[in-house]
Amino acid sequence: MSFTKGQTYDGAFIVKELKAEKNSKPFYALHRGDQVLAFAVNRWQNPDAPREILVGCGEGREACADSFIKHQPTVPVFIMERKTDDLWHCAGYFKLDHASDDAAEKNQRVKPFDVPAIFKILFLTEVPIQP
Numbered sequence: 001m002s003f004t005k006g007q008t009y010d011g012a013f014i015v016k017e018l019k020a021e022k023n024s025k026p027f028y029a030l031h032r033g034d035q036v037l038a039f040a041v042n043r044w045q046n047p048d049a050p051r052e053i054l055v056g057c058g059e060g061r062e063a064c065a066d067s068f069i070k071h072q073p074t075v076p077v078f079i080m081e082r083k084t085d086d087l088w089h090c091a092g093y094f095k096l097d098h099a100s101d102d103a104a105e106k107n108q109r110v111k112p113f114d115v116p117a118i119f120k121i122l123f124l125t126e127v128p129i130q131p
Contacts, residue, residue: 077091
């Protein structure tokens with residue numbers, strides 16, 4: 001299934017349509033095995049999404065980020081704007097432009113309560129045609 005940029009979707013519907021692993025950490029990277037199928041991020045931890053995805057540490061986050069960097073798939077990116085939202089906004093389809101683990105870049109984006117530590121920053125480019 002293709003998701004439509006600008007439309008909103010229920011999280012369970014997204015997981016089902018992608019055939020992603022249910023309730024599987026890390027939650028930011030919807031995946032099947034080590035294959036990243038989509039990103040689902042929130043605005044308060046990823047203020048510059050979908051152009052930048054901040055990858056935290058632990059709970060399999062590093063492995064999903066490394067897999068995405070290695071395989072470089074084109075994936076939809078979903079954003080939850082507010083903590084009170086129930087639906088995810090489709091920002092479009094994106095691919096990796098580059099990734100950074102530069103300490104200075106990461107330190108500029110750390111916010112103690114929302115983003116305590118960053119493993120890598122994924123810089124994405126929108127793909128105009130959906131796969």
